[in-house]
Amino acid sequence: MAPARVGAAGEILNKVNFAAPRRFTTALKSDLKETLFPDDPFHDFKGKPLNVKAKKALKYFVPIFEWLPKYNRKLFMHDLLAGITIASLAIPQGISYAKLANIPPLIGLYSSFVPPLIYSVFGSSKHIAVGTVAASSIIIAATIETKVNPTVNPQLYLNLVFTSTLISGVTQLILGVFRLGILVDFLSHSTITGFMGGTATLICLQQLKGILGLKHFTTHTDMVSVIRAIFKNRKEIRWESTVVGVIFLVFLQFTRFVKQKKPKLFWVSAIGPMVVVTSGCVFAYLAHAEKHGIAIVGHLRKGINPSSLKNLDFDPKYISAPIQAGLITAVIALAEGIAIGRSFAIMENEQIDGNKEMIAFGLMNIVGSVTSCYLTTGCKTQMTNVVMSMCMMLTLFFLAPLFSYTPLVALSAIIMSAMLGLIEYDKAYHLYKTDKFDFIICMVAFFGVAFISMDVGLMLSVGLALLRALLYVARPQSSKLGNIPDTNLYRDVEQYPGAIGIPKTLILQLGSPIYFANSGYLRERILRWVRDEKANKASQGDDVEYVLLDLGGVTSIDITGVETLVEIFRSLEVKEIKVVIVNPRLEVMEKLTVTHFIDKIGKERVFLSIEDAIEGCKFSLTRQRDFGSEEC
Amino acid sequence: MAPARVGAAGEILNKVNFAAPRRFTTALKSDLKETLFPDDPFHDFKGKPLNVKAKKALKYFVPIFEWLPKYNRKLFMHDLLAGITIASLAIPQGISYAKLANIPPLIGLYSSFVPPLIYSVFGSSKHIAVGTVAASSIIIAATIETKVNPTVNPQLYLNLVFTSTLISGVTQLILGVFRLGILVDFLSHSTITGFMGGTATLICLQQLKGILGLKHFTTHTDMVSVIRAIFKNRKEIRWESTVVGVIFLVFLQFTRFVKQKKPKLFWVSAIGPMVVVTSGCVFAYLAHAEKHGIAIVGHLRKGINPSSLKNLDFDPKYISAPIQAGLITAVIALAEGIAIGRSFAIMENEQIDGNKEMIAFGLMNIVGSVTSCYLTTGCKTQMTNVVMSMCMMLTLFFLAPLFSYTPLVALSAIIMSAMLGLIEYDKAYHLYKTDKFDFIICMVAFFGVAFISMDVGLMLSVGLALLRALLYVARPQSSKLGNIPDTNLYRDVEQYPGAIGIPKTLILQLGSPIYFANSGYLRERILRWVRDEKANKASQGDDVEYVLLDLGGVTSIDITGVETLVEIFRSLEVKEIKVVIVNPRLEVMEKLTVTHFIDKIGKERVFLSIEDAIEGCKFSLTRQRDFGSEEC
Secondary structure (H helix, E strand, O other): OHHHEEEEEEEHOOOOOOOOOOOOOHHHHHHHHHHOOOOOOOOOHHHHHHHHHHHHHHHOOOOHHHHHOOOOOHHHHHHHHHHHHHHHHHHHHHHHHHHEEEEHHHHHHHHHHHHHHHHHOOOOOOOOEOOOHHHHHHHHHHHHHOOOOOOOOOOHHHHHHHHHHHHHHHHHHHHHHOOHHHHHHHOHHHHHHHHHHHHHHHHHHHHHHHHHHOOOOOOOHHHHHHHHHHHHHHHHOOHHHHHHHHHHHHHHHHHHHHHHHHHHHHHHHHHHHHHHHHHHHHHHHOOOHHHHHHOOOOOOOOOOOOOOOOOOOOOOOOHHHHHEEEEEEHHHHHHHHHHHHHHHHHOOOOOOOOOHHHHHHHHHHHHHHOHHHHHHHHEEOOOOOHHHHHHHHHHHHHHHHHHHHHHHHHHHHHHHHHHHHOOOOOHHHHHHHOOOOHHHHHHHHHHHHHHHOOHHHHHHHHHHHHHHHHHHHHHHEEEEEOOOOOOEEEOOOOOOOOOOOOOOOOEEOOOEEEEEEHHHHHHHHHHHHHHHHHHHHOOOOOOOEEEEEOOOOOOOHHHHHHHHHHHHHHHHHHHOOOOEEEEHHHHHHHHHOOOOOHHOOHHHHHHHOOHHHHHHHHHHHOOOOOOOOOOO | OOHHOOOOOHHHHOOOOOOOOOOHHHHHHHHHHHHOOOOOOOOOOOOOOHHHHHHHHHHHHHOOHHOOOOOOHHHHHHHHHHHHHHHHHHHHHHHHHHHHOOOOOHOOOOOOHHHHHHHHOOOOOOOEEEEEOHHHHHHHHHHHHHOOOOOOOOOHHHHHHHHHHHHHHHHHHHHHOOOOHHHHHOOHHHHHHHHHHHHHHEEEEEEEEHHHOOOOOOOOOOHHHHHHHHHHOOHOOHHHHHHHHHHHHHHHHHHHHHHHHHHHHHHHHHHHHHHHHHHHHHHHHHOOOHHOOOOOOOOOOOOOOOOHHHHHOOOOOOOHHHHHHHHHHHHHHHHHHHHHHHHHHHHHOOOOOOOHHHHHHHHHHHHHHHHOOOOOOEEEEEHHHHHHHHHHHHHHHHHHHHHHHOHHHHHHHHHHHHHOOOOHHHHHHHHHHHHHHHHHHHHHHHHHHHHHHHHHHHHHHHHHHHHHHHHHHHHHOOEEEOOOOOOOOOOEEOOOOOOOOOOOOEEEOOOOOOOOHHHHHHHHHHHHHHHHHHHHHHOOOOOOOOOEEOOOOOOOOOHHHHHHHHHHHHHHHHHOOOEEOOOOOHHHHHHHHHHOHHHHOOOOEEEOOHHHHHHHHOOOOOOOOOOOOOOO
């Protein structure tokens, strides 16, 4: 070892930094930054002149200024192709999901026109496609149906859908501005997997209505009542519709299969739904399908989005439903936004700030809600919103009526096939293999959603995850260290059986953080370590005289934690065992200083490394110390 | 440094332990043990023959078998003295707290007779005095008054008090048997300080009724309505009562003051209340006090506890109140039990198992509830329960009637002075000085209790504490390490500005635990570290080629955490930066193995120490590695 490390205690102690703690405001400021701006979005603003800063800020908040100047013909040609492809996916999906939300199909098309434009101005990624999603659609439907029956009073129902879109948008905007991404930090992968799987299962079951061509069904979303409804109305099942539906479904699943095998051929699955819809229309038109129990969408009028400003309805009699729907969908959108940001960071290696995306999503839903659009969100695909929304505009102007022949069964097939893709069996199995608790969290979400309701399922799962988070901090791991022969390394003896103990000494490595919720446990545990080690050493005719607490892994400690350390010092002192602490980190050292813990135990009890401590114990720790009995 | 540490990568890697992970059941078992039996109560049962085990078990669960055989005359003489002293405290307190709970004073005396006997059989400490406590008394009163008015229907009210005592007892028993001490791990010192202070303040205010000799008052416990009640009834204030009350209060506070100055004279404050009561009785008897507006307790009949089995009332109409009261008081008792255990561990250095105490408390309340006792709990004092309960029996047989002249004002003074002792200004100030957040938690409890209600105050405070606990895990600290000159130590460069960086290398120490709630943050943070370090090194014409992640301080990781590590590896690999991990601990290594993370990154990327890693980076890490894009 390096010579500087041996020698008198004084020399050793010089290394430990006993600097005065940072001021409260300083600490708070850095904590807040870590909490809300972990990615430090403004990092390259620092030390720039004001006008540059202003320009950067503009580009930051309105990214179109960032990419539009660099836009060129070559990029456009690529975008055009991608745009058309996706539009051909967006049209059938727009219609389908609108049906899912029990609103006129046209609204679905409208929703793929305006919001994408807004996003292309304020959104930061060119890889995010804006459109309606199944999950949000069904959440809105399920919530608002509790207040208004869409078949009895469609207009009021539609108005409430717009209202909830507005509320969701405003909420997203707020979440984004105040950077509350941390709210969804507790929506774990497991929860989301389970939730999505559960929702997908529900939606699939509901589509049986369309596939089987049923007239009557349930408004409830839980599995039991859906299955019961199918069974109750089994008389209405039309074989024609069923056959067509199955054919469509098989075809769509095949296109997905092709995409999986050859990612290059992604466009096959992209245009799949369009093929289904068009062929469906043609078939329905020629075969007069409605006469054979295959219902069709019905008239779709030409023209782009009318204003829906006057439709917004804040009648206190119903408002609770839109608010609930708005909040839930906003939070889910936030979770998805963050998740998308993550996936980009891995794949395209393009940094996306989930918090900031929320601002764009919020704006696009606010504008959407007054232009006859319902809730839209971003989904990850290779596409460009401008082109696709242009295609949508053309569709609305000229082609819309053609789609009026779309058989509902086609829509059901499209939805179903999309949903089947969202059930990740393999993921669940992987969870089961690797982390039983995560698996349970996932299953709770899945069955909660499938059998009770979507929000209950979500809450149960999140609650369970929180409980686990609390257990993490309530029972931090502590381990006994030994010296690995021929090195100056000290490692967990359980992990490295080769590691050998030091005579007269017990070295403990403490987990993090140390604070009120686990300090009681920690005291018990440490006293137990000492007890066991005493017995253990006694068998070798040795005894424990020094306990080294390695705080190197402890990132934070609170008052109760410090008091506990004092307690440990006292109760071991009574047993004539000297305790020293090793390598307290910055925050911990600060807390130890302000609570006068260091003064109490004396600086000679603090070491920078385990080796120093062992040396130090030999030399300096002769005199006893009285810790006084007052609270530290 | 030791020679064995340099050399080819192979040699280095031999040191890391890649053993197969423990089986799920094994891990679960040890986790459960840590969670429920941190103090390992049965440690000295191991490897004993069955009959010895049986004897130990008996002594463990019924400690009287432990101490009774060793009991001797000398011990008894000491106990006798202590017992009498405490009895003289218990009598007036029993009467006072019974008044506080709006039940006949006699019940208070009964409660100091039976429960102490039960505890002396099943309780493990000779330093715990059993008796009624103010907090529980007022909680019971406040809760049951919501259903039944004690003045209108005293018998029913009393029955419900017995019922809640039973429920509390049963709950305590369950908590103890299932060792749910962990439930109160989240009641921090700060919360309890605030809660106790708030309750004490309330009770003090309520005693103004007695001191001022008011006839009418409010049943509400919150500060506002109490003060309003006093103001409303100010006409009824009787100066005689007020004067006497103030005199008593001053006297009692003085005795407390004496005790503080000279702990040896603790008996002064112990008999203080008795002096107040007796002098009060004499005074009231001679001066016919009741004629001068000084109300007295009224007739107390002779004889020991009658049975109250038939009084237990489970009428569904009222049951909700006793249940609520029972649960709250049980949890609070658990918190106190654990706290007492702690304080013993520090002072008498006597290990008390809070969980086990609950069993004794539970039994004594169950028995108490059928012998006309109301809720009792243990408080820490130098005393012996047997002697004191004998004294109480004698009192009940012969002296009870004498106390019927006790002026209510005396009781109020006794309660008030006891409560004043519970408001720990200094503690609160200490919190403010050392930890602002703890201070807030404390204040929330205090004002919540004082202005809203006791349970709301408690919940708010606990909620805040939980929120903080979650923030702890949501934002673990990570820091950049540097080498401390002339040593092989690597420490936080922020803490040790002297520490110097390694060329081409960034060393990061990660906080614990790594899992879903913080993995997103961690990724952001690490990428930010890299970005900043690149900029930093660039200024010195250097670049970042290796990132060392020191996992030494990470105690646990979950799937999302592992996935995040993979993401980090991938996104840095794209930047042509090689990542290696250093010193993963047991649990972490297990999780990394089952998730095939190690296989993915290759064992040559795992090192036992930072120094090894730096060596290793120079030698072995030449070839690129493809992490594949499938989920890990």
